[in-house]
Amino acid sequence: MQNLTINAGRLWDSIHETARFGACDGGGVDRLTLTDEDKRVRDWFCDTVEALGCTVTVDEVGNMFAHRPGKRDDLDPIAIGSHLDTQPTGGKFDGILGVLAGIEILRTLDEAGYITNAPLEIVNWTNEEGTRFSPAMLCSGVFAGVFPPDYAWSRTDRDGIRFDDALDRIGYRGTEKAGGHRLGAMFELHIEQGPILEAENCTIGVVTGVQGARWYDVRLAGSTGHTGATPMRLRRDALVGASELVLAVQRIAQDHGPEAVASVGRIDVAPNSRNVVPGEVSLSVDLRHPDDATLARMAESFEAELGRIADHHGLERDLTPVWDSPAVRFAPELIARVEAGAEQAGLRHRRLVSGAGHDAAYIARVTPTTMVFVPCLGGVSHNVAESTTLDECRAGAQTLLNAVIAHDNSLID
Amino acid sequence: MQNLTINAGRLWDSIHETARFGACDGGGVDRLTLTDEDKRVRDWFCDTVEALGCTVTVDEVGNMFAHRPGKRDDLDPIAIGSHLDTQPTGGKFDGILGVLAGIEILRTLDEAGYITNAPLEIVNWTNEEGTRFSPAMLCSGVFAGVFPPDYAWSRTDRDGIRFDDALDRIGYRGTEKAGGHRLGAMFELHIEQGPILEAENCTIGVVTGVQGARWYDVRLAGSTGHTGATPMRLRRDALVGASELVLAVQRIAQDHGPEAVASVGRIDVAPNSRNVVPGEVSLSVDLRHPDDATLARMAESFEAELGRIADHHGLERDLTPVWDSPAVRFAPELIARVEAGAEQAGLRHRRLVSGAGHDAAYIARVTPTTMVFVPCLGGVSHNVAESTTLDECRAGAQTLLNAVIAHDNSLID
Missing domain, CATH: 3.40.630.10 (Zn peptidases)
Structure with a gap:
């Protein structure tokens, strides 16, 4: 040649x-x-x-x-x-x-x-x-x-x-x-x-x-309140739930080996004011893995974590799948x-x-x-x-x- | 009378x-x-x-x-x-x-x-x-x-x-x-x-x-990256650090008794895009307590947690006190x-x-x-x-x- x-x-x-x-x-x-x-x-x-x-x-x-x-x-x-x-x-x-x-x-x-x-x-x-x-x-x-x-x-x-x-x-x-x-x-x-x-x-x-990828939109809704006047025990803080979810998404990636990636790239808080307890958070979740079966397990863990976190904090939740690419x-x-x-x-x-x-x-x-x-x-x-x-x-x-x-x-x- | x-x-x-x-x-x-x-x-x-x-x-x-x-x-x-x-x-x-x-x-x-x-x-x-x-x-x-x-x-x-x-x-x-x-x-x-x-x-x-109140602005900066192409171990995800900080702020309130309140009300992520690992997060922190000495201890814990979290994730941090009301x-x-x-x-x-x-x-x-x-x-x-x-x-x-x-x-x- x-x-x-x-x-x-x-x-x-x-x-x-x-x-x-x-x-x-x-x-x-x-x-x-x-x-x-x-x-x-x-x-x-x-x-x-x-x-x-x-x-x-x-x-x-x-x-x-x-x-x-x-x-x-x-x-x-x-x-x-x-x-x-x-x-x-x-x-x-x-x-x-x-x-x-x-x-x-x-x-x-x-x-x-x-x-x-x-x-x-x-x-x-x-x-x-x-x-x-x-x-x-x-x-x-x-x-x-x-x-x-x-x-x-x-x-x-x-x-x-x-x-x-x-x-x-x-x-x-x-x-x-x-x-x-x-x-x-x-x-x-x-x-x-x-x-x-x-x-x-x-x-x-x-x-x-x-990699296969699954994308979701998540909405968590709790109650707004004055940050000074609302005791911790009476709060339903949507950002606290969202923060736990961000960390759960991290753990899901770590639990599924070096090839798994999982990310929250976008997060929007309402009313997003310094002295108001966050009432609502919207965020995006992106899960990826080269193996579809593993990706499905990651998605299962994510949905379970979302349910657990929302229940624990008394938050309403909406989960919308937006993309599923094998x-x-x-x-x-x-x-x-x-x-x-x-x-x-x-x-x-x-x-x-x-x-x-x-x-x-x-x-x-x-x-x-x-x-x-x-x-x-x-x-x-x-x-x-x-x-x-x-x-x-x-x-x-x-x-x-x-x-x-x-x-x-x-x-x- | x-x-x-x-x-x-x-x-x-x-x-x-x-x-x-x-x-x-x-x-x-x-x-x-x-x-x-x-x-x-x-x-x-x-x-x-x-x-x-x-x-x-x-x-x-x-x-x-x-x-x-x-x-x-x-x-x-x-x-x-x-x-x-x-x-x-x-x-x-x-x-x-x-x-x-x-x-x-x-x-x-x-x-x-x-x-x-x-x-x-x-x-x-x-x-x-x-x-x-x-x-x-x-x-x-x-x-x-x-x-x-x-x-x-x-x-x-x-x-x-x-x-x-x-x-x-x-x-x-x-x-x-x-x-x-x-x-x-x-x-x-x-x-x-x-x-x-x-x-x-x-x-x-x-x-x-x-209550006494201390307000801060926090900026955490890491690196952006493609959510699909950036392995977890190579990330410096500012939102992951910010989420840990939100939960640390919660814990600080819980650790200082029923009268303590602590909140993150505002959070802004850049670039805030679904498929980009967050490179920078700005957020507000609001700590309050009726007792100034306790409030000072809460502020100390918060600053220590911020340092620990930023170091752990390799994030730059800026901390700006914006209000201190005894x-x-x-x-x-x-x-x-x-x-x-x-x-x-x-x-x-x-x-x-x-x-x-x-x-x-x-x-x-x-x-x-x-x-x-x-x-x-x-x-x-x-x-x-x-x-x-x-x-x-x-x-x-x-x-x-x-x-x-x-x-x-x-x-x-």
Whole structure:
């Protein structure tokens, strides 16, 4: 096998070139889905891949597929992809790194005159972030049959603008039926958005799946009262109950092993006044685990703790499940290719489970799929301070290239 | 001694007559200090007490004194007073009940042709609520020498209007020096603003003092992170620390006996997002106890707990003391008069310490002072739903009358 080596400087340049589309203060990027900035980066994508000899297909929800023919067009294409949209105060790497690494792989192959057995495709999935049009990972979800296209088209932003109108406006409603596109495998390179790789001094995360997650809204209601005039024994303090619940959620994570995470991210107190005993608290609970059975036990413990705490303090309680996302396990043969690819490149690597959701989590339902993570400084993302080094980008793209080539070779073994 | 009996219907009528000044939806009153509505109730007060033969004096910060001569003008006047201002969504009883009960006492004495030994004075203290011009109890504070008059005059409301300009505008800046007014004693009747009397089925609270209070602002800062991608062991979750602090504050109250109260009323989380580990929490802490030494020990425990919790979770902490109000003990001889007065009226009573601040707490620094409490439904105040019955108003005014007459008689024993 040839020694194919990524040109990290060229990849780095394309990262900075595309960061102009929606550039915002502090070095970040504000490129919400289906805006003028999104159109500009999509146009750039088309121009760039067409210059590399690819053909671009766009499906009915705006997902884009740049096709590079292989030696055997009877083989299903191997896809490399992620998303080009960002959060309102996003960074230069989240999403687009996985697309640009795909383009860099095409350039490396072109330079070497290398033709894969299967066709290669570089994919941009529409509206991964879900900030402008909720929910997140909308159009990889449509591709995977999780949502019907009508559902995506009818989503509206805060100004009441429909997804389909926004898609038409920028000229990216294609004719191909979503999900009608053949894919034999999908590889997604992404920044970790967490601190594990950095903490363990690894450059490559070999991602074995995506955690299952359950989200809840909780409301606890007691009685307000004057903080000076209401004796402790006559109080029904909703914040005291909420505080016990926050700590119970912590304990539930600790009780279910190092892979469990559980969080209260949002808490709103009423009336939230210095000298009034809190009468009502609303809060969000987020439970995650890579194993669905364990996650179900965590959810059971949480519901039991909520009941116990509310009863103990005489609080009313409402529990509303808002999201239930089963765990995803990526394709073992592709995971092994990524691991071997990192090894081949001499990179420190470890297996991990993605804590965040990704397009790959939906695509895995319909196509063998896996992911590669590279570190981001301090685990920070969705922030203009998001930072990944040139060497880390090189490492991710090289691992991806090694994995794709090895997988492609395996198709004709 | 004559059998002097309050006319509860007449008192009730005056409560409803004055509730027109600033009447708001739901049966409440919005009568912020030094507004047109405050001028209207002050004018009503002047007209009413002058019709009863009183002379009104106004001091330089707008405190009003209605003087009814006694048999012996060498004796210092006995004052009965409270405040006529309300919260923006106040009730019909908070403050004004203590002034109107004084007027009802004058009417009862007039009908009986009863002349006290010492002069009687009915007092309206300016700006007890502190909502428009902070701090609360501003002008009883000036009277007691806690604040200089310049301090009061220079306070500004949210629109930048100065206190002295507002006072001039409604024509209630008097010429008498604040604190220059002779007073021999002060009795303040007020609604409890807490649930103790109702819970113990008592009609009269014999108030022995006002709790000491210490208020703090606390800021805890950790690190934000993705709730899915940040393992528990790598978190510095500010809300977890804050929740432990809320529970520590509870325990501190429980550890210092039934009279201790301690509360976290306000909590603000940043970024307060469902899928972000909380990076920063600001919260308020309110510690109160009738005994200053005990309160100091509570404050010590609180500071130690804050340090321990912040260190344990690796959180930065800022602690800002915002208020330190020493405990007040009312005059024992006046407390005994109130107790005897309730007994004489055949009313269930109990001693208690005020949890809330009152004008009487400042006046007690310069004049023998005490208070009488009557229940309010569910302990609710600062709310349009504030409710006290005709019988409870009767009980409070009768107890006050009995106590004042007994005290007056004691002056010439």
